[in-house]
Amino acid sequence: MCPNDQYSVGDDTAAPAVVRILGVCGGIGCGKSTACQMLVDPLGCIGLIDADKLAHKVYEPGSLVHNEIAAEFGSDLLSENGEIERSKLGAIVFNNAEAMSKLENLVWPHIRVKIEDRIKEMKRHATGAKHNIIVVEAALWLEAKSWHDLLDGLWVVQSSKSIAIKRLKDRRGMPECEAMNRIKAQEERGVGNLTRIEQEIEKNVVTRMITNEGGLENLRIELQSALDDPSSFKTQSRNECRQVDT
Ligand SMILES: CC(C)(COP(=O)(O)OP(=O)(O)OC[C@H]1O[C@@H](n2cnc3c(N)ncnc32)[C@H](O)[C@@H]1O)[C@@H](O)C(=O)NCCC(=O)NCCS
């Protein structure tokens, strides 16, 4: 490790420590949000960044991509006061892979900047966490390869289709056909595909698979052992030889 290049966690008097960035992904209903929340509380990671929420900020009035999106997808998706209506945009792109790809090309670079800014902010305010880890939840980590240099580890939360459907039905009140449709749409993109996950593990892209097919206590135990196992992270932390962020 380079002694002068460590990130400082906490105030100036705190011992310097390396902060690792952990990506978490998985299919709909597999329990990734539950796992991410658990990693922070009770398991003691620094904090959680939700990429979906940050993505929504890209559309705020005055944002850089506002005009580009209106030009690409038409002014019909603007509200009376000129705001982008995400539900209208969703109706276009969730039914059209080419349109989704265009949207992703437009917005992903901006989402990445927001993720980086949030990481910097969290690092500045991180004090006394048990694990110097910032968790970044993004359903599409496996697709967003251009973001992988941000990561020190990528965990995929996995549960069988039948368990995911049951959870979405029982706990979210989602009709079974809707749960199946959403899972099918993700499967078409390879999300949750076990063979693909195993290939990504081979390539050291995915550093841990978290099986979430039992109860919440089982999930907690699974996450704790992943945190305790150095092989759940890339061998060399990407942060170990970098300049301190300001
Ligand atoms: C299309 C948009 C405007 C719809 O917004 P809306 O608020 O209606 O839906 P929301 O963002 O909550 O997404 C609903 C579900 O779809 C998933 N999802 C979002 N984007 C994508 C995508 N590109 N591909 C597959 N699933 C996606 C979300 O993870 C979530 O589970 C929005 O999802 C979006 O901007 N998507 C493109 C940006 C993106 O890739 N975001 C995900 C970052 S991980």
Ligand SMILES: Nc1ncnc2c1ncn2[C@@H]1O[C@H](COP(=O)(O)OP(=O)(O)OP(=O)(O)O)[C@@H](O)[C@H]1O
């Ligand atoms: N191990 C578990 N035991 C019991 N319930 C669980 C478990 N894991 C998740 N759940 C429940 O299943 C539902 C779906 O979980 P969660 O919201 O974490 O999934 P997700 O993968 O983030 O889904 P989405 O992609 O829709 O955001 C939630 O109501 C959650 O409380």
